[in-house]
Amino acid sequence: TNDTWSCSLSDGIHTITLEVCDDDHCTSIQRTIELVNQAPVLVIDVQPALSPWSELIIARTESVRIDLSQTFDPEGDPMTCWLERSYLGPSDPATSCPSELWMNLTMAETVPSVFDLTIYASDGINTPSSFTMPVELFNEVPEPVFEVLRSGNASEDEVTFDGSATIDPEGDVLEIEWWSNLDGQLAWSNGSSATMWTGHLSRGVHSIEMRVVDDRPEHINSTKVNSTLVSVENSMPKSIIETPLDTQVYTSSETIWFSANGSGDYDAACFTFPVNGSWHCAEAQPFAGSEYLVVVWSSDLDGRLTPEGEDYLIFDGRLSAGTHTITLSLDDGIHEPVLVSRTVEVTTSAPILDLVSPLDEEIFRSSDPIFWNAVPSVDYDDDNFTLTVRSDLLTEPLLDAVNPGETHISQLPAGTHTMEVTLEDETGLSSSTFLTITVGQSDPIATMLTPSNRDSIEAGGVLILSEESTDADDDMVAREWRHWAVDGTYSILSTRSMDEVSLLPGEHMISLYIRDSRGGEDEVFANVTVQSSLPRLSNLVYTPTTLIAGELNTLVISVTMTDADGTTEDVRVTVKYDQQEWQLNLTDANGDGVWEGDLELLPDGAGRPNMKVIATDGEGENANVDVISITLDISDPPRDGRTMMLVGAIGAFVVLLVAVAMIASRRRARFAELDMIESWDAFRSVKPVEPVESTTPISLEGGVTEAATEVEADIEGEPEEVKPLTGADLDWDNV
Incomplete structure (x- = not known):
């Protein structure tokens, strides 16, 4: 009892009977069960790993490994495993289930950038177990690979960078840049030869970079770099004598060409060498700068051939007669000077003619x-x-x-x-x-006395023409004073031996032309300058002096303009007032220098506008100008003044009354002071003032009568009666 028992059953519907017996009886129970075969359990591991979203993102040429070692069938049935790509359709049936599967995409096949990859495991009974993963392909950036090839370590030794092992997996066009941290960019190319570079490097330790990217737009700023260090040493100078030749005999008067063509130093840039020639030098400026070469030519007979402090790779010179050993020395200041020598034979020579005059032909x-x-x-x-x-x-x-x-x-x-x-x-x-x-045979000789070359004639002056030409054959038949224009043509000013002419201001070319009966001729030239004068304005007169606003005014203007050279033809008047402007060109009708004209103006309102008289000699920026500027007066038109006259009369009358009252008050105060003084003993001998006959007072406002009476007497013009001297007649204001 309570035993457990197990056995293996095949697939299908089974009736299971359990019978239990004791010593006397047996009992049983039955149950019906159905056993179903299970599909394989698919367990995979993908390399490279899937993304967090179960996507397989790989390069176009990258291989994919799928590990199936953990895949199993529950019943232990034999399995087959395979994979399928969505763009290819079903694949051939598999015969086994290996522990790993590989997906290798070749460049020979056409593959979409996105597809599905499905892995299957089947036991041949159930529907195959499967797992599908999205696959996304991306274009790879090529990896730079190169090696350095060179025959020596000096700057004059050629260097080759071989990057031919660099390829693009997808076969895209490569863009390759070779770069040195000292010499900068060595090359850039997207051609078939871009993977190779051959050239020279300047002295120093270079970090050489091979920068590679393909031409895919998505790979911008995705350049990959491979670098290596290359050490370059300083080169020895190279010394070569091209000429003079040791196979040629020279004379002491012969100019010998000394050329060091082919010499140089690869630590100096070619632009530091003469333009003519082929030199041993660096095409570009070395990073540390060009070395200065000390070049010395010397002869064992003549000594140093080049001047002290001068360095000549090429020059010409002479050697004295004899057998010379010519030595060329190049010194870069780092290595020992490099010397090269050659033997040159020079013989004596005849004198060499250097005839200054006369010349051949x-x-x-x-x-x-x-x-x-x-x-x-x-x-x-x-x-x-x-x-x-x-x-x-x-x-x-x-x-x-x-x-x-x-x-x-x-x-x-x-x-x-x-x-x-x-x-x-x-x-x-x-x-x-x-x-x-x-x-x-002799030709006539033209001799110009005046003008002299570069003579200057004052403005308005005359040009004096005089000559004393001669003809040894005494057959002179023509004389012309010519005035030349800028286009090469001329006009004849005179045919006389002496004459006077007037020219416009400016530069003039004058020539004297002489011809004899045989056609022999001579001509001499002189450049003269006729000065120009500036216009001068004076004596400006205009009427009327006051303009009326709102009315049409005729302004009569005259002004005197003097210009010695007589070239001023433009005299104008400009009047500006606010936004209004009037202009008038004046004229000199009778040529007396007085320019006149009438200018009509209709000003909008009263004010003081500006009037300018402008004389212009010439045109544009070179014109000479004189200006007279004055201010005009524009007044309002007259109005009805009767009201103002009435107001003024009333005001004057009031002022008069106030003045009279003030005078009367002052006189009363003065008489009171006189009465007090007369009471003093010192003044008792003075007779008292006789009373003046009373007159009928004039009634004025404020009770002022006495002063008014005096004013009336003054007005009427009556003569004042002669009275004896009293204290009132003294100037008591000064006591």
């Missing part, structure tokens, strides 16, 4: 003096030498063994002369130079 007239100037001639062996000149048209030498250190003067007859100029030194070495001189 030069033409003279029979009357012209010919100056033979061979002073600069030299003998490079320092021998003394002489000068001899011969003509094929003369039997005797024109100059015979003369001193070439002096200038000699001669004349030749008309004709075409082939001249031989010979220099001979004291050793017998000589050199001859031939030239052709043509001598023709």
Whole structure:
């Protein structure tokens, strides 16, 4: 009893009977069960791992590993496992269930950027168990890979960066930049040769970077970088003598070309070398700057060939006669100077002619003096030498063994002369130079006395023309004074030997042209300046002096304008008042210098507008201007003044009454003071004042009668009666 028992049953419907017996009886119970086969349990592990949203995000060429080692079938039935991609459809049936599956996407197949990947496990009985995951493919940024190839470590050694191992997994176009932290950008390219760079690096320790990205828009700012350190050492200078040649014999008078073409130093930029030539130098400026090369040419016979403090890679010069050992030294200040030598043979030479005048093919007239100037001639062996000149048209030498250190003067007859100029030194070495001189008949000679070149004529003045031309053949037939225009044409001012002409202000070219009967001619030129004068305004007169607002006013204006050169033709009047403006051009009808005109104005209101008279000589910014400016008076029109007159009369009458009252009051106070003074003993001898006959007083306001009577007497003009002196007649205001 209470036993447990187990057994294996196949799939299907089973009737299970349990029978229990004791010693006497047995009892049983039955139950019916159905066993169903279960599908496999799919347990997977994906590498690379899925995203938190169970998405598989991988590169286009990345391989995917799916681990199925934990997948099992509950009944232990044999299983088959496989995977399917949504864009390919069902795959071939699998025969087993390996522990791992791989998904490898090749570039040969067309794959969408988004698809579903499903993993299946089947026991052959049930519906296969499956797991589907979304797959998203992205384009990879290529990884830069390169190596450094070079034959040496100096700056003159060529360096190659080989990045051919760098590829784009998806085959996109690569954009590659080579960069040095010292020399900057070495190259950038998206071509097929972008993975390789060959060139030179400046001295120093470089951090070389290969920067790679493809041309996909989403990869902007996603450049990948691979870097390495490259150490570059300072290069030795390179010294080469191109010329002079050791296979050629030179003379002491010969100009020899000294060239160090091909020399240089890769630690100096090529722009520091002469333009002509092919130099051993760096194309770009080195990071640490170009080294300064000390270049010295020297000869064992002549010593240093270049001046002290000067460095010449190429120059021309001469060597003395003898066998020279020419040495070229290049020193960069870091290494020992690099020397190269060559043997050059130089022989003695004849004197060298340097004829300043006359020149070959030069033409003279029979009357012209010919100056033979061979002073600069030299003998490079320092021998003394002489000068001899011969003509094929003369039997005797024109100059015979003369001193070439002096200038000699001669004349030749008309004709075409082939001249031989010979220099001979004291050793017998000589050199001859031939030239052709043509001598023709004489032409007239134009001589301009006045004007002189750059003469200045005052404004309004006259130009005096005078000449003393000559003709050795005395056959002069034409004389012209010409005035030249800027376009090359001319007009004839006069044909007289002396004359006077007037010109406008400005620069003028004057020439004197002379011609003889044979057609021989001569012409001399002079540039003269006729000064310009400024306009001057004066004596401005205008009427009326006061303008009436709101009425049409005619302003008569006259002004005197003086301009010595007579070029001012513009005199105008401008009147401005608020927003109103009137203008008038004045005229000088009779040429007396007084410019006149009538200007009509209709001002809106009273005020003081500004009137300007402007004289303008010329145009634009170069014009000369004179201005007179005055202020006009504009008044309101007259109004009815009767009311104002009445008010004024009343006011004057009131003022008069007040004045009379004040005078009367003052007189009363003065008489009271006099009565007091007369009571003093000192004044008792003075007779009392006789009373004046009373008169009928004039009645005025305020009771003032006495003063009014006096005023009336003054007004009527009656003569005052002569009275004896009393105290009232004294000036008591000063007592």
